[in-house]
Amino acid sequence: MKSLQCVLFDVDGTLADTERDGHRVAFNMAFEAADMSRVWDVSTYGALLAVTGGKERIRQDVVNGGMPAMDDDQIAELHAAKTKFYQQLIADGAIPLRPGVMRLLEECYAAGITLGISTTTTPAALDALIHHVMGAEWFDRFAVLAAGDIVPAKKPAPDIYNYALEQLAVDPQRTLAVEDSANGLQSAKAAGLSCLVTVNGYTRNHHFDDADLLLSDLGEPDSDGVAVLADPHHLEPFHHVDLALLQRMVSR
Ligand code: XBP
Ligand code: MG
Secondary structure, three states: OOOOOOOEEEOOOOEOHHHHHHHHHHHHHHHHHHOOOOOHHHHHHHHHHOOOOOHHHHHHHHHHHHOOOOOOHHHHHHHHHHHHHHHHHHHOOOOOOOOOHHHHHHHHHHHOOEEEEEEEOOOHHHHHHHHHHHHOOOOOOOOEEEHHHHHHOOOOOOOHHHHHHHHHHHHHHHHEEOOHHHHHHHHHHHHHOOEEEEOOOOOOOOOOOOEEEOOOOOOOOOOOOOOOOEEOOOOOOOOOOOOHHHHHHHOO
């Protein structure tokens, strides 16, 4: 029987609901600071989330005709400004962690499970979340912070998961990914991982046919149980996600 060795967490939408009230707002602040009239409203931004990566997302909006033509340097400059605004929003406490995230991380860490991050987000944005929301001790508790342009192809490509797996030298069959989006799920599965998906407002209508477990959130012991949206491996019944459930997901 396989035992759980490692859990790799996505960041945006998984650890925290950062997109609508964090990244989106920061993009709009950067557009305004650059005297651009473009505003990404909630639904426009939802459609643009099909493209992972902030710079890539701006480039897509240029292609869509939403913004004037920009070269890569201009996009990088605009995105750097966005990252600064995002860091400030996070520092100001705009975004809490999702239910169950810290509880599950603490439980896994205490049990000696290797923990890592595999995200499309810019490292500076991830650092802000760890420093201001999770606690600086998590810089050491995560064995790898795989983020942003460290790999050439962002999710749904498997590169960022493959990078983390290589860095950690862990067994993919004993590693579980936690994701929130179809792009993230596709990335994790292409790297050969089991994947738990917790949906959010932007992703609940994505296609998650490959998910090994599809839930509303990780849940907490003292609140209502999680909503189970798909349980293809018949792991129910459970009330919330704990280490024992993650263990069962890889030992099937
Ligand atoms: C997250 C993203 C990110 C953020 C913005 O995808 O696509 O691009 O929206 O981040 P995932 P940056 O959760 O699948 O990793 O602006 O820092 O790129
Ligand atoms: Mg995500």
